Amino acid sequence: MLIPEDIKNVQRPAKTDVRLFNSNYYVYPYVSVWSKEKKKAIKKNLPYVGKIIFDDNLNKDVYQERQTRLLNNQLEIKGYGDFMFVDSLNKDLHKELTNKYGDIDGTKIYVYSLLILLNNDVSNKLDFFYENSYISEVYKDVSIGGVRKPPFVDTFININIIK
Numbered sequence: 001m002l003i004p005e006d007i008k009n010v011q012r013p014a015k016t017d018v019r020l021f022n023s024n025y026y027v028y029p030y031v032s033v034w035s036k037e038k039k040k041a042i043k044k045n046l047p048y049v050g051k052i053i054f055d056d057n058l059n060k061d062v063y064q065e066r067q068t069r070l071l072n073n074q075l076e077i078k079g080y081g082d083f084m085f086v087d088s089l090n091k092d093l094h095k096e097l098t099n100k101y102g103d104i105d106g107t108k109i110y111v112y113s114l115l116i117l118l119n120n121d122v123s124n125k126l127d128f129f130y131e132n133s134y135i136s137e138v139y140k141d142v143s144i145g146g147v148r149k150p151p152f153v154d155t156f157i158n159i160n161i162i163k
Contacts, residue, residue, distance in 0.1 A: 003018050003019075003020060003025065006061060007025050007052050007061060010052050010061050010062060010063055011062075011063060012027050012050070012052070012063040013027070013029065013049065013050075013063075015029055015030055015031075016028060016029050016030065016049070017030055017043075017045065018052060024051055025051055025052035026048045026050075026051045026052075027048060027049055027050045027051060027052065027063060028045045028046065028047070028048045028049070029045070029046045029049055030043045030044060030045050030046065031043075031044050031046065031080055031081070032044070033084075046080065046134070047137075048066060049065065049066050050063055050064050050065040050066045051063075051064055051066070052064070079118065079133050079134060080133075080134040082118055083114065083118060083133060083134050083135055083138075084134070086114060086117065086118060087114065087138070090110075090114075093110065094106070094107070094110045097109050097110050098110075104141075107139060107141070107142055108142050108143075110139075111130070111135060111139050111142045112126065114135060115129045115130060115133075115135065118133070118135075130142070
C-alpha cells in the first residue's frame with residue numbers, strides 16, 4: 001500500500017523511511033550497503049525509531065520517537081558501520097573459534113568479544129549492547145539473555161588481556 005504524501009512529508013530524522021504496518025506508520029532508519037552480487041549499493045533498514053501519529057492538540061500528523069530509544073547510553077546508527085568493519089576483518093577468527101569450540105560456543109565467544117571490543121566495556125551491560133546493536137541482527141542465534149558477563153572475561157582480566 002502506498003504511503004500518503006502528507007505522512008511522507010511529516011518532519012522526521014534524516015535517512016529514514018516510513019512503512020505501514022497494522023494501520024500504524026513506523027519510521028525506520030536505513031544505511032547503504034554494497035552488494036557484491038548486484039554490484040551496487042542497496043538499502044538496509046535498521047530497527048524502527050519511531051512512528052507517525054495524529055496529534056489532536058496540533059490537529060496534524062507528527063513524528064513520535066520510540067520511547068525505548070531515549071536511553072542515556074543509546075547506541076548510534078554508526079555502530080552498524082563499526083560492527084560491519086570489525087566483523088569483516090575478523091571472519092577468520094570467528095572460523096577458528098567455531099572450529100575449536102563448536103558452532104554455538106565459538107560464535108558466542110566471538111560475539112562477546114565483539115561486544116567488548118566495540119563498546120570498550122566489560123561491565124554488566126553486554127545484554128543491553130547486544131539487544132541495541134546490529135550484532136543481534138547478524139548473530140540472531142546467540143543467547144545473551146540473563147548472562148551479564150561471560151565467564152571467560154574474568155579469566156582474561158586475571159591474565160591481563162583486558163584491563
